[in-house]
Amino acid sequence: MGWVLDLDGVVWLAHRPIAGSAEAIAAIRRCGHSLAFVTNNSQATVGQVADRLAAIGIDADGDIITSAMAVAELVQPGQRVLAFAGPGVTEALRERGVDIVTDGHVDAVVVGKHVDLSYQGLAAASRAVRSGAQFLATNTDPTYPTPDGLDPGAGALVAAVATAGGRQPDLVAGKPHAAMAGLVRDHVGDSGIVVGDVASTDGLLALSLGFRFALVLSGVTTEADLPVQPAPWHTFADLASVVAAELG
Ligand SMILES: [Mg+2]
Structure with a gap:
């Protein structure tokens, strides 16, 4: 089982x-x-998740599956991809062999949770979505549970890109x-x-x-x-x- x-x-x-x-x-x-x-949660790299689990006595090596890994399945090697997301997504996209770009022609935009988000990043992502790039979301969870209550999840960032970009995601991965x-x-x-x-x-x-x-x-x-x-x-x-x- x-x-x-x-x-x-x-x-x-x-x-x-x-x-x-x-x-x-x-x-x-x-x-x-x-x-x-x-x-x-697509923010952390697989190694970071494994290290944090090991720190609390859990061996997870080789058994971690993130929405960053899932979203990378939705793009093709060689595509130009703009990430409005964290290091976990960047890692998964690199492993997939895509070209990670910040401007110029964009084939796909990937939106995922990250805490260091910027207005400029939101602007670039929503502009690419408005220009017809494929709009991919790691996940649309509205919130993220912490011991102090609920923080904004990836869904809050996806909603921001959808509002400014004028349309909803084409595909959600997680x-x-x-x-x-x-x-x-x-x-x-x-x-x-x-x-x-x-x-x-x-x-x-x-x-x-x-x-x-x-x-x-x-x-x-x-x-x-x-x-x-x-x-x-x-x-x-x-x-x-x-x-x-x-x-x-
Ligand atoms: Mg949960």
Whole structure:
């Protein structure tokens, strides 16, 4: 069986571990199940995510799938791509073999979460979108959970480009969309369980994969938000409770 674990709101909150998550992941590893850490956060590089997980006692090497990796599947080597996004996207685009540009002709614009965004960057991205470049979003999550509350997610930046550029994204790459689902299925196989804190991304990803969806209340979704759609297979307090129920 494959385990598909969301990161923000399941494993950690803004890189601070959620109690019991490291032990739960160690238990999954001991059972020999396949495992993927699947995040719509495209900001960090894969190495940075792995290092942050290692710092809280989680070995994730080779098992991390980000929406930056998914969005890179949507462009072709040699295309001229403008990124209004963070280092994770730049890394994935480089590996894909695209030409990362800041002006001139643009084939595609990729928008993802980054905290050092600038008005000039927004202007360049929206101008390219208005000029007919393909408009790609890593994900459209409106918010990003932190221990202090919800921060703006990639969806807020995508909305800014869409407003100024005059149209909505052509394709979204991350959960629950096809590019991400394809990467996840290639990594964990044809059956499994998705553990996530957001039904509209993690739940729909599970539905599209034909996997069970375990909703956890350790992130964005709280008791007051229930019921949610799509309905989870089961709702748990946190990842440790899911693993205790599944693996004993
Ligand atoms: Mg989450």
